Amino acid sequence: MTRLDPPRPAPAGGAEIFGVRFQNPVLLAAGTCGFGRELTGVLDLEALGGLVTKSVTLEPRAGNPAPRVAEFDAGMVNSIGLANPGLAVARDEKLPWLAHHVVRPRVFVSVAGHTVDEYVALVEGLHEAPGFTGFELNLSCPNDQRLGGRAFSLDREALEAVIRRCRAVTDRPLLAKLAPNDPDLADTARAAAGAGADGLTLINTLPGRLLAPATGRPRIGAGQGGVSGPALRPVGVQAVHAVSRAVDVPVVGVGGILRAEHALEYLRAGAVLVQVGTASFAAPRAAAGIIRGLDRRRDLPPPWGPGPRTAEGSSPGAAGSHTVSSSPLETA
Numbered sequence: 001m002t003r004l005d006p007p008r009p010a011p012a013g014g015a016e017i018f019g020v021r022f023q024n025p026v027l028l029a030a031g032t033c034g035f036g037r038e039l040t041g042v043l044d045l046e047a048l049g050g051l052v053t054k055s056v057t058l059e060p061r062a063g064n065p066a067p068r069v070a071e072f073d074a075g076m077v078n079s080i081g082l083a084n085p086g087l088a089v090a091r092d093e094k095l096p097w098l099a100h101h102v103v104r105p106r107v108f109v110s111v112a113g114h115t116v117d118e119y120v121a122l123v124e125g126l127h128e129a130p131g132f133t134g135f136e137l138n139l140s141c142p143n144d145q146r147l148g149g150r151a152f153s154l155d156r157e158a159l160e161a162v163i164r165r166c167r168a169v170t171d172r173p174l175l176a177k178l179a180p181n182d183p184d185l186a187d188t189a190r191a192a193a194g195a196g197a198d199g200l201t202l203i204n205t206l207p208g209r210l211l212a213p214a215t216g217r218p219r220i221g222a223g224q225g226g227v228s229g230p231a232l233r234p235v236g237v238q239a240v241h242a243v244s245r246a247v248d249v250p251v252v253g254v255g256g257i258l259r260a261e262h263a264l265e266y267l268r269a270g271a272v273l274v275q276v277g278t279a280s281f282a283a284p285r286a287a288a289g290i291i292r293g294l295d296r297r298r299d300l301p302p303p304w305g306p307g308p309r310t311a312e313g314s315s316p317g318a319a320g321s322h323t324v325s326s327s328p329l330e331t332a
């Protein structure tokens with residue numbers, strides 16, 4: 001296993017999480033920023049803590065029928081169907097672009113398979129590519145090896161097998177992104193960490209459906225989709241609260257973050273990093289505003305500041321974990 005990631009300047013300040021220095025805690029979420037290039041001229045990518053690419057599959061995928069997104073009063077429902085250019089284009093075009101154009105932010109490549117072998121092939125196929133720090137395993141895809149096509153993270157055996165086998169083929173940081181509709185989320189999180197995940201990303205979208213009241217027809221082409229945006233925030237904060245107390249690996253919070261205060265809610269609940277998704281659709285520079293808003297605060301919880309992690313003042317396992325080291329949030 002060789003590591004070909006080109007040496008990158010370590011940003012001053014910031015915090016070290018899973019062995020990697022982040023200049024601030026705000027990343028763009030998978031599937032909402034393409035491969036970064038799509039945001040050129042819209043957002044200063046260099047100001048970000050990081051970004052997660054859209055999920056890459058082995059083969060290119062055209063995605064689901066339009067319309068793929070529909071808004072409602074508390075967010076949106078999407079069913080993109082993992083539209084992406086596939087492993088070869090990601091490796092040969094998308095990541096080399098990132099290697100040259102994104103220096104300080106930490107890039108994570110999201111990968112999505114339909115079988116355990118597909119996840120392993122994706123990680124093996126991308127491991128030596130330039131331009132990224134680690135992987136985020138999108139474990140909320142249907143698993144078509146088993147009855148019902150349940151998400152990998154809802155199938156304990158499959159979840160552990162994916163993480164264990166991916167762990168064996170890469171030494172890059174490995175995040176496992178879990179589904180929120182999991183009655184045993186803390187147990188699942190423990191299993192993911194036990195199988196070798198360096199961190200956990202919580203949460204992916206919740207299953208949802210929007211109907212046109214007049215006709216009863218679904219408002220997105222695929223019928224069912226994933227709920228994101230403000231409606232998801234209390235679900236995500238609860239997931240982070242529960243999981244960060246159950247595991248000693250860092251937790252990344254995502255779901256419904258529109259403003260700095262929302263990011264702070266996640267940090268107080270136990271997240272050490274946050275991701276911004278749906279907010280970027282309405283306001284493409286939302287993440288930059290969130291970074292500035294956090295930067296102005298002097299009461300951020302560890303590892304970004306000295307403040308309390310929760311209203312109760314208790315610290316979850318991740319904050320004291322050896323995988324996180326403290327230093328103040330870098331001032332821009």
Ligand SMILES: Cc1cc2nc3c(=O)[nH]c(=O)nc-3n(C[C@H](O)[C@H](O)[C@H](O)COP(=O)(O)O)c2cc1C
Binds near residue numbers: 054230232255
């Ligand atoms: C249009 C759209 C596409 C998405 N695509 C992906 C994806 O490819 N992989 C993934 O893991 N999550 C994907 N997500 C989920 C987001 O990364 C995030 O977990 C979720 O939307 C909750 O965050 P938010 O409320 O800030 O959007 C997508 C979300 C949206 C809205």
